[in-house]
Amino acid sequence: MKKKLLMLCALMLAAGSVIACSKQETGATAPKAGEPAASGNVNDISEKLTITWMSQAFQGGGWPEDHPMIREINKKFNVDLKIQWVPFANYKEKLNVLAASNEFPDVFYILHPEFNKWKKQGLFYDIQPVLKDYPNLAKIPQGPLTVLNPKGKVLGIPYYLTEARDSYAVREDWLKNLGMSSPKTVDEFYEVAKAFATKDPDGNGKQDTIGFSFYIDPTENMLRDIEFLQASFGLSRLWKEEGGKLVPYQTQVEEWKHFMTFMNKAYNEGVLDKDFAVNKVRSTIEKFEGNKVGFTILNPNDYNNTKKAVQKLVPTGVVTPIEPPKGPTGLTATPTFDILYKQVINNKIDEKKKRRILMIMDYFLSPEGSDFIKHGIEGVHYKKISNDKYEKLEAADKDRQNLINNWILRPFDPGIQMYKWEDPAYHKVMRDMFAMNEKFKWPNPAAGLESETFNRSGGNLNVKFMETVSKIIMGREPVSAIEKASQDWLANGGSKIIEEINKSYKE
Structure with a gap:
C-alpha cells in the first residue's frame, strides 16, 4: 500500500508539471529583455542561445560578425547572433541548395515561390498560436500577414514594402x-x-x-x-x-x-x-x-x-x-509592389529558440527597436543635439547601421528610410509623395x-x-x-x- 501511495504521488506531481509547462508555452507573456522569467518559461532569456539568420544582401554586402549592432542585439537578448549575408542574385539558388540538404538556418528570408513550394511540408514554424504574446508582430496588417498562408496559419513575418512607393x-x-x-x-x-x-x-x-x-x-x-x-x-x-x-x-x-x-x-x-x-x-x-x-x-x-x-x-x-x-x-x-516575401522560422529548432527569435522580431517592430535598427546606437552612430534635433556621426556611414531595417525586417511605415537627423521639410516632401501615390495603387x-x-x-x-x-x-x-x-x-x-x-x- 505504501508503494502504491508513493507512485500515485509521483504521477500527480508529474501531471502537475506537464500542465504548468503547457500553460507557460501557450500563454506566456514575453518579458522585457534582461528581466528574469519564471523557471521553465519558454521566454526566459537566462540561457544564452546561438541563432543563425540568413538574409539577402545587396550592394556593399552585409556586416562582419563583430559589428556594434550585432553586439547590442547579443547583449539585449543573450544570444550569439550569426547572420549569413547572401547576395540577392544568388539567394534563390542558396535556398534550393539548403532544401536539398534539409539544413536550413534557424530563421531566414524566403521568396514567395519557395514559400509556396514548401509551406505544406511542415518546414516553417506556425506563429499564429503564440502571436498574441508579441504585440508588435500582432499589429501587422492582416492582408500581408496572412497572404499565401494555409488557412488559419501564419508561417512567417512579412517583409514590408511600400506598395505604392514610386x-x-x-x-x-x-x-x-x-x-x-x-x-x-x-x-x-x-x-x-x-x-x-x-x-x-x-x-x-x-x-x-x-x-x-x-x-x-x-x-x-x-x-x-x-x-x-x-x-x-x-x-x-x-x-x-x-x-x-x-x-x-x-x-x-x-x-x-x-x-x-x-x-x-x-x-x-x-x-x-x-x-x-x-x-x-x-x-x-x-x-x-x-x-x-x-x-x-x-x-x-x-x-x-x-x-x-x-x-x-x-x-x-x-x-x-x-x-x-x-x-x-x-x-x-x-x-505597385506586392508584400509577398517573408522571414520564416525553422520548425525543427526547439521552442526556446523559436520564442527568442520572436522576441527579437517583436523588438525590431517596436518604437524603441525600430529606432535602433534604423538609426543605430546613440553616441556611436548619431548624437542628440536637442529634443528634436540629431546629428549623424561618421560611424553611421562606416558601419551602415541600417541593414536590418533595409534588408531583413522593418515596421509597416513608408518612412522606413526617413532619418531623424534629416531636414523635416524633406520628410514632408517624401510623405506627400507617398500620400499622392497611395491614390493610384495598381x-x-x-x-x-x-x-x-x-x-x-x-x-x-x-x-x-x-x-x-x-x-x-x-x-x-x-x-x-x-x-x-x-x-x-x-x-x-x-x-x-x-x-x-x-x-x-x-x-
Missing part, C-alpha cells in the same frame, strides 16, 4: 523653358514629351533629348517605368478580376492595341527612347539624371539624390513629382498565387509575348500581331495557367 516626376525647368505645364492627361503627356524631344528644352542648341523611356523587366517580363500609360489604356497589372474570375493581361487584346498604337507613334516620332529594348533597371532614372530624358519614375527615398545628380549637371534643374496623367476614361496608376489580385504550369513554362511564354510587344512598338510587326501573340500564349500553356491560378484564387 512617383512620376518631370523636369520642371524644361517645362518652364518651353512655356508648358505639367500634363494631366495622356494626350497632354504626349504633347509635352514630344516637345522635350524636339524643341531643345535644355537650351544647348542640340537635339539630344528624348521625351520618355522605359525598360522590360526580365524577371516578370513586364514593362517598367510606364505603368501609368499601361493602366491608362485599361491594361491590368498582369491579372484582373472579372465576374469573379481572374483574367490575365495577355488576353486583353483591344487594350494592348490602343496602348501599342500610342507607343509605336511615340517611337516613330522620336518621342520614345529608341534604346528601350536594351535598357536595364536604372536606365530611365540614369538618363533623367544625365539630362537626357524629361520624365522618370522616382523613388521618394532617392528624391534628394536624384535632385543632386540633376543639379550637378544643371544647377538650375528642378525635379517635380506629379500625379500620373490619366487616360481617355480617367484611368491611371503608379507602380494591385495584382493574382499576386503570389500558385500555378505549376506557370512555374514550368510561364517564363518562356511571357518572353515570347513580350517579344511581339517590342516588335510592334518598333514597327517591325503590325499592331494586329498582338492577336496571334495572345492566341499562342493561350494555346501553349496559358489556358492551363488561367485554370490553375483561378483554382488557387478560390482556395
Whole structure:
C-alpha cells in the first residue's frame, strides 16, 4: 500500500508539471529583455542561445560578425547572433541548395515561390498560436500577414514594402523653358514629351533629348517605368478580376492595341527612347539624371539624390513629382509592389529558440527597436543635439547601421528610410509623395498565387509575348500581331495557367 501511495504521488506531481509547462508555452507573456522569467518559461532569456539568420544582401554586402549592432542585439537578448549575408542574385539558388540538404538556418528570408513550394511540408514554424504574446508582430496588417498562408496559419513575418512607393516626376525647368505645364492627361503627356524631344528644352542648341523611356523587366517580363500609360489604356497589372474570375493581361487584346498604337507613334516620332529594348533597371532614372530624358519614375527615398545628380549637371534643374496623367476614361496608376516575401522560422529548432527569435522580431517592430535598427546606437552612430534635433556621426556611414531595417525586417511605415537627423521639410516632401501615390495603387489580385504550369513554362511564354510587344512598338510587326501573340500564349500553356491560378484564387 505504501508503494502504491508513493507512485500515485509521483504521477500527480508529474501531471502537475506537464500542465504548468503547457500553460507557460501557450500563454506566456514575453518579458522585457534582461528581466528574469519564471523557471521553465519558454521566454526566459537566462540561457544564452546561438541563432543563425540568413538574409539577402545587396550592394556593399552585409556586416562582419563583430559589428556594434550585432553586439547590442547579443547583449539585449543573450544570444550569439550569426547572420549569413547572401547576395540577392544568388539567394534563390542558396535556398534550393539548403532544401536539398534539409539544413536550413534557424530563421531566414524566403521568396514567395519557395514559400509556396514548401509551406505544406511542415518546414516553417506556425506563429499564429503564440502571436498574441508579441504585440508588435500582432499589429501587422492582416492582408500581408496572412497572404499565401494555409488557412488559419501564419508561417512567417512579412517583409514590408511600400506598395505604392514610386512617383512620376518631370523636369520642371524644361517645362518652364518651353512655356508648358505639367500634363494631366495622356494626350497632354504626349504633347509635352514630344516637345522635350524636339524643341531643345535644355537650351544647348542640340537635339539630344528624348521625351520618355522605359525598360522590360526580365524577371516578370513586364514593362517598367510606364505603368501609368499601361493602366491608362485599361491594361491590368498582369491579372484582373472579372465576374469573379481572374483574367490575365495577355488576353486583353483591344487594350494592348490602343496602348501599342500610342507607343509605336511615340517611337516613330522620336518621342520614345529608341534604346528601350536594351535598357536595364536604372536606365530611365540614369538618363533623367544625365539630362537626357524629361520624365522618370522616382523613388521618394532617392528624391534628394536624384535632385543632386540633376543639379550637378544643371544647377538650375528642378525635379517635380506629379500625379500620373490619366487616360481617355480617367484611368491611371503608379507602380505597385506586392508584400509577398517573408522571414520564416525553422520548425525543427526547439521552442526556446523559436520564442527568442520572436522576441527579437517583436523588438525590431517596436518604437524603441525600430529606432535602433534604423538609426543605430546613440553616441556611436548619431548624437542628440536637442529634443528634436540629431546629428549623424561618421560611424553611421562606416558601419551602415541600417541593414536590418533595409534588408531583413522593418515596421509597416513608408518612412522606413526617413532619418531623424534629416531636414523635416524633406520628410514632408517624401510623405506627400507617398500620400499622392497611395491614390493610384495598381494591385495584382493574382499576386503570389500558385500555378505549376506557370512555374514550368510561364517564363518562356511571357518572353515570347513580350517579344511581339517590342516588335510592334518598333514597327517591325503590325499592331494586329498582338492577336496571334495572345492566341499562342493561350494555346501553349496559358489556358492551363488561367485554370490553375483561378483554382488557387478560390482556395
